[in-house]
Structure formats: C-alpha cells, structure tokens
Amino acid sequence: MATKAAPNRTVRFRIKRCDGPGKPSYWHEFDVVPEKNANVISCLKQIAEHPVTASGQKVSPPVWDSGCLEEVCGACTMVVNGKVRQTCTCLVDVYAPNNGDTITLEPMSKFPVVRDLWVDRQRLFHNLTRIKGWVPIDNTYALGPGPKESPEKQQVRYKLSECMSCGCCLEACPQFQLETNESKWDDAFIGANAISQVRYFNEHQTGKQLKSDRLDTMSEKGGISDCGNAQNCVKVCPKEIPLTESIGAVGRAVTIHSIASFFSRK
Amino acid sequence: MGTEPGFFKRHHFLLRRLHSLSGIVPIGLFLVNHLLTNSTIAWGMINSRGAEGLPPSVIEQVGQSTAMRVGTFQHEVGFINNMPFLILIEIALWVSIAFHAILGVYYATSGSPNVKHYAYQDNWRYSLQRLTGYVAILYIFYHVATLRWGWTWLTPTDEPWTYERASSTLAMALRGQMTGLSAGGMAVSLFYFIGITACVYHFANGLWTAAISWGLTVSESAQKRWGYVCTGFGAALMLLAWASLIGFLTIDIDDARQVEMSKHATTAATDQNALVEHLAAAETE
Ligand code: HEM
Ligand code: SF4
Ligand code: SF4
Ligand code: FES
Numbered sequence: 001m002a003t004k005a006a007p008n009r010t011v012r013f014r015i016k017r018c019d020g021p022g023k024p025s026y027w028h029e030f031d032v033v034p035e036k037n038a039n040v041i042s043c044l045k046q047i048a049e050h051p052v053t054a055s056g057q058k059v060s061p062p063v064w065d066s067g068c069l070e071e072v073c074g075a076c077t078m079v080v081n082g083k084v085r086q087t088c089t090c091l092v093d094v095y096a097p098n099n100g101d102t103i104t105l106e107p108m109s110k111f112p113v114v115r116d117l118w119v120d121r122q123r124l125f126h127n128l129t130r131i132k133g134w135v136p137i138d139n140t141y142a143l144g145p146g147p148k149e150s151p152e153k154q155q156v157r158y159k160l161s162e163c164m165s166c167g168c169c170l171e172a173c174p175q176f177q178l179e180t181n182e183s184k185w186d187d188a189f190i191g192a193n194a195i196s197q198v199r200y201f202n203e204h205q206t207g208k209q210l211k212s213d214r215l216d217t218m219s220e221k222g223g224i225s226d227c228g229n230a231q232n233c234v235k236v237c238p239k240e241i242p243l244t245e246s247i248g249a250v251g252r253a254v255t256i257h258s259i260a261s262f263f264s265r266k
Numbered sequence: 267m268g269t270e271p272g273f274f275k276r277h278h279f280l281l282r283r284l285h286s287l288s289g290i291v292p293i294g295l296f297l298v299n300h301l302l303t304n305s306t307i308a309w310g311m312i313n314s315r316g317a318e319g320l321p322p323s324v325i326e327q328v329g330q331s332t333a334m335r336v337g338t339f340q341h342e343v344g345f346i347n348n349m350p351f352l353i354l355i356e357i358a359l360w361v362s363i364a365f366h367a368i369l370g371v372y373y374a375t376s377g378s379p380n381v382k383h384y385a386y387q388d389n390w391r392y393s394l395q396r397l398t399g400y401v402a403i404l405y406i407f408y409h410v411a412t413l414r415w416g417w418t419w420l421t422p423t424d425e426p427w428t429y430e431r432a433s434s435t436l437a438m439a440l441r442g443q444m445t446g447l448s449a450g451g452m453a454v455s456l457f458y459f460i461g462i463t464a465c466v467y468h469f470a471n472g473l474w475t476a477a478i479s480w481g482l483t484v485s486e487s488a489q490k491r492w493g494y495v496c497t498g499f500g501a502a503l504m505l506l507a508w509a510s511l512i513g514f515l516t517i518d519i520d521d522a523r524q525v526e527m528s529k530h531a532t533t534a535a536t537d538q539n540a541l542v543e544h545l546a547a548a549e550t551e
Contacts, residue, residue: 172380220278232389
C-alpha cells in the first residue's frame with residue numbers, strides 16, 4: 001500500500017484491559033515507535049517487552065491471542081478503533097500514519113474475556129456442533145468412494161470453506177449477543193458463520209445425509225429466523241464469504257423443509 | 267415443572283414467519299388500499315366521475331376541483347363503510363396489527379443496533395426498521411383512537427370524525443381550525459407526516475427483508491434487483507401517503523361540508539332519518 005507513514009513517529013495505543021473473567025475493565029495507554037511495516041501484533045509485542053504506560057507507570061504486560069500471523073486462524077481478532085478485524089494484518093502505517101496518532105484496541109464484546117484482549121470463542125465452535133458441521137463417514141468398514149461432486153457445487157463450497165471461525169461476523173451482528181451462561185447457548189442466535197456452514201455441508205453429496213437435522217436446528221429458537229437482515233456480517237467478513245447469500249439459501253431450504261415436514265412428519 | 271419447552275419456544279419459527287407474513291397480508295395489503303383511498307382527496311380532481319350525483323348548484327358553489335376531490339373520497343369511504351362484515355374485517359386487522367406489533371417489539375428489543383460503529387447503509391435500514399416500528403405503534407394507536415374511537419380530547423378540534431362527513435371532520439382533526447393551522451393542528455399534522463412516512467418505509471423495507479427470510483431472493487444480485495422493486499414501490503406509496511396529507515391540509519373545509527351534505531342526502535335519500543336530518547341542517551344553514 002502506498003501510504004506514506006512518518007518514520008520514527010510515536011503511535012499511542014489505547015488498550016482496554018481486564019484482569020480475568022467477570023473482572024471490571026479499565027484502560028491503559030502506551031506509546032510505541034513502530035518498527036518498519038509494523039502490524040498491531042508486532043506493536044503489542046513491543047509493549048509486552050516494555051510494559052510501561054504513557055504516564056510512566058509499570059504495569060503487567062497486556063495479554064492477547066494469535067496464531068498464524070497471516071489471517072487464516074482468526075485467533076487475533078479484536079475490535080480496532082471500534083470495528084472488528086484481525087490484528088495480525090492490521091497495518092500500523094495505514095491506521096496511524098502520523099506522529100501522535102492513536103489506535104484503540106478492545107477485545108471482542110460478544111465473547112467472554114479471558115484476559116485483556118484475549119477472548120474465549122468456545123461458543124462459536126459449540127455452534128458448529130449444533131448444526132452438525134461435519135460429513136458423516138464413521139463406520140466399522142471402508143465405505144468406498146463417495147458420490148461425485150459437480151464442479152459448480154465445488155465452486156460454491158470452496159468459497160464457503162474459507163471460513164476460519166474468527167467471529168467477526170458475530171461481533172458486528174446486531175442480533176448476536178454475548179451469552180456467558182453455557183446452558184443458554186442452544187437457544188441463542190447462532191450467527192451468520194454457522195448458517196453459512198449449514199449451506200456448506202448441505203451442498204456436499206455425503207454431507208447432505210444430515211441435511212434434515214441441520215434444517216431442524218435452523219428452524220428452532222436461535223436458528224435462522226432470528227437473523228434481522230442487517231447484513232453487517234457480510235461486510236466485515238475478512239474472507240468475503242457471501243454470508244447473506246447463504247442466509248437467503250438456507251432461508252429457502254428451511255421454508256421448503258418446514259412445509260414438507262408439516263405434511264410428512266410423523 | 268415440566269421439561270416441555272414453552273409455547274413460544276416450540277413455535278418460535280412459525281411465529282417468526284407469521285410475523286413476517288402478517289406484515290405483508292393483511293397489514294401491508296390494507297396499507298396500500300388505505301393510501302389509495304385516502305389519496306383520492308388529492309387526485310380525485312382527475313376522476314371524471316368524481317362529482318357524479320352532486321347538484322350543479324353545489325358544484326358551482328365549491329368549484330369543480332373540490333367537488334371532484336371530496337366527491338371521490340366520500341364515495342370511496344361510503345363504499346368501504348357499506349362493505350359486508352366490515353366489523354369482522356376490522357377485527358381481523360386489529361388482531362393482526364396487535365400480533366405484529368407485540369411480537370415486533372419483542373423482536374426489536376432482542377437486538378442491539380450498532381450503527382455507531384458499523385455505519386453501513388444496510389445496518390441503517392435494520393435500525394430504521396425497528397425505529398419505524400415503534401413510531402408506527404404510536405401513530406396507528408393515535409390515528410385509530412382519535413378517528414375511530416372518538417377520543418377528540420387528543421385532537422385540536424372537538425368535532426368527532428364520522429364517515430358521512432369524512433373529509434371535513436378529518437381535515438378539522440388535522441388542522442384544528444377552518445382556515446390555516448392552529449398550533450395543535452401543526453403538531454398533529456407533523457405527527458401524521460412522520461407517522462405515515464414511517465409506516466411506508468417500514469412496509470417497503472419489510473418487503474425487501476421478507477424476501478430474504480423466506481428465501482425468495484438468494485443471490486446478491488437478486489437481492490439488489492428486488493431492492494429496486496421495493497424502492498420503487500415504496501416511493502410510489504410514499505407519494506400516495508404524502509398526497510393524502512397534502513389533500514386534507516389544502517381542502518376548503520366549508521366547501522367540503524357542502525359536498526358531504528348533498529352527497530349524503532342523495533345517497534341516503536331513502537333513509538327517512540337522514541332526510542329529516544338533512545332538511546333540518548339545510549334549515550339552519
Ligand atoms: C405497529 C407497530 C409495528 C411494529 C412494532 C413492527 C415491528 C417490526 C419488526 C421489528 C420487524 C422486523 C422483524 C425481523 O426482521 O425479525 C418487522 C418486520 C416487518 N414489518 Fe412490522 N411492525 C409494525 C407495524 C407494521 C406495519 C403497519 C406494517 C405494514 C405496513 C409492517 C410490515 C412489516 C413487514 C413486511 C416486515 C418484514 C418481515 C420480514 O423481514 O420477514 N409492520 N416489523
Ligand atoms: S464467516 Fe467470515 S467473519 Fe464469520 S467467522 Fe467465518 S471467516 Fe470469520
Ligand atoms: S444479516 Fe443476520 S446474521 Fe448477518 S449481521 Fe445481519 S442479523 Fe446478523
Ligand atoms: S494470527 Fe491468525 S488470523 Fe491473525
């Protein structure tokens with residue numbers, strides 16, 4: 001990117017901190033002279049090495065989560081300047097090109113905080129089990145080759161397969177709320193990524209053996225009917241997954257499924 | 267305590283879809299019909315049969331245009347009022363609106379609008395859908411209470427709305443005085459403007475989202491195309507809504523009364539009471 005960032009500038013990081021689950025949060029500010037081509041994670045590393053706030057107070061190093069550092073694992077997802085995104089690909093030259101610019105970092109608000117910028121995305125993975133996000137091939141003997149997949153469906157599914165369960169689409173969704181009580185997860189809105197995964201697995205020739213179960217889940221409380229069509233999910237998805245098309249497609253499947261089961265369910 | 271999930275949980279999906287459906291039929295369908303009827307007070311002047319049945323003396327007195335506007339509107343109102351089982355239609359409508367409104371508030375309060383951080387156009391649509399829903403409740407309640415249930419103490423006039431004199435009594439309830447606007451009339455007219463604008467937006471946007479919810483529009487381009495249709499349809503409805511308001515704000519109330527009286531007398535001439543009433547009214551005139 002051809003942004004001109006001032007060399008040797010100081011960037012102020014405002015970081016929302018929290019000492020542990022259920023503890024109150026508070027803010028710390030740190031000044032950083034970013035390395036060349038720095039991203040937010042590399043600046044966090046600088047801060048952690050030398051955790052002294054802008055007002056000179058020595059504090060505990062901030063905690064965050066990250067993995068791949070190339071935007072494929074989703075672990076480093078945070079709220080940067082009010083908007084959710086991955087921080088490993090969040091370039092400081094773009095976000096803070098001038099001396100004295102500020103970058104504000106917060107943990108995602110729709111998942112419980114473990115510590116500081118690190119959240120627990122367990123519910124997201126739990127939601128994938130709600131929709132049976134797998135292809136059923138377990139058996140005691142080799143089942144042989146599966147049915148043929150058409151190239152057209154492969155094209156559709158390839159894009160959907162890129163979901164890295166980062167949680168951006170859930171953080172930005174006005175219908176998806178923080179739920180710390182695990183026993184309520186199964187009734188709470190499931191969110192765009194899981195709806196899209198329903199389409200992903202139902203489009204698969206072997207995966208669609210579980211189609212009916214998935215559509216049942218989609219037509220329960222917390223299923224697709226709790227989506228309010230705000231379409232924020234599709235705009236914040238870093239993988240540009242066509243989430244709103246998946247919502248339309250699963251909406252259609254659920255309409256047909258519910259009419260069919262009205263007439264045929266025993 | 268039973269382990270059976272409650273009614274609302276068991277029928278969650280069905281209730282959601284019925285909510286969506288109720289917004290389109292009967293509520294949306296009624297809205298279209300209602301605005302078509304009401305806007306005749308503005309475009310009735312191009313209805314060549316608008317002044318039919320009115321004595322030439324009255325037409326001459328109030329002018330061709332007013333005669334046609336009020337004549338058409340009164341004719342439409344009379345037609346609705348003479349529909350069979352009107353009370354059943356009304357009850358079905360009230361039940362649907364109550365159902366849609368109560369569930370609508372419950373659904374709206376379960377979301378957390380966030381346009382502050384995600385200021386996308388679609389997100390504004392989403393938030394406005396909730397906001398216009400709340401406005402619609404207030405407006406529809408006021409509208410029905412003042413005109414249908416006769417709560418005149420909430421209007422700037424003490425003349426109750428009646429179907430025989432629909433044009434003039436509605437104009438009074440909007441304006442508060444025979445010419446111009448009273449202070450209260452200004453407030454009521456502004457509230458009407460906001461209320462009808464909110465209802466039309468809510469309906470047009472609801473048509474757009476309903477198509478996704480039911481799975482009619484799947485691809486992004488289909489959603490876009492249907493979006494143009496809903497925008498066009500919404501714009502046309504909006505024009506009808508505003509035309510209705512402008513019509514009632516510009517009609518000459520005194521002239522409207524003349525038309526209503528002679529219209530009522532001619533259509534109800536066989537009705538002994540109406541005739542006596544008309545003669546008595548003519549005498550005091
Ligand atoms: C009286 C107060 C009203 C309230 C509180 C209200 C509330 C709502 C809410 C919150 C939604 C969104 C539901 C969702 O997406 O999950 C909605 C949808 C809708 N409303 Fe209303 N509404 C009201 C009146 C009306 C009226 C008067 C109309 C018709 C002109 C209408 C037509 C619709 C339509 C067509 C939808 C779309 C449903 C869908 O997305 O599937 N509503 N309403
Ligand atoms: S759909 Fe996109 S935003 Fe949502 S979890 Fe998957 S990759 Fe992240
Ligand atoms: S379209 Fe549905 S899932 Fe996506 S952000 Fe809006 S409400 Fe959430
Ligand atoms: S560290 Fe894996 S996406 Fe950022």
